[in-house]
Amino acid sequence: MLQHDAESAVARYLTAADRLLPGKITGFYVVGSAALGAWRPGRRDIDLIAVVDGGIGDREARRLRGHWRDRAEKSLSRRPPSKPLVPAHRVAVNRVLGPPRLHCTIATGQVITKESAAEYALDTFAARWHPLIRTALAHRTGEPEPGDSPEPGELPRMAGEFILELIADANRP
Structure with a gap:
């Protein structure tokens, strides 16, 4: 239940x-x-x-990409998404590891955990995203945030930009 x-x-x-x-x-x-x-x-x-x-055909795939793109773009807005009693930077951090997990499935056919998605993202995407990815992983595992964690006010924008980059990369042949 x-x-x-x-x-x-x-x-x-x-x-x-x-x-x-x-x-x-x-x-x-x-x-x-x-x-x-x-x-x-x-x-x-x-x-x-x-x-x-x-x-899932091309039409459905476009719809799903649009869903993730909308979520990413909301993170880039002046009023990023938040939930009652959960600040926007926490919502953003919680959204960082899902897209690399999906990217890995698209690229390799493997279904992985979000913790493994962090490792995949660190191996696959530019170093400029590593502080964001490590911060999301620390939040997920309950570990202390790394010393290079972005400022809370920067996290929604960074998460949105990161997700948009993953979408663009997943669309490449």
């Missing part, structure tokens, strides 16, 4: 997935810590697997 907060979040994700891929989702499964009753709000994300009917 899912925790109430997790159940609400899963319902929101499914609604978003149905909007992005109308009529394509045939299965939606909660896996990982949430499925095992170990999910912690604000500390862990919820891992989901969506099963799609007939695969």
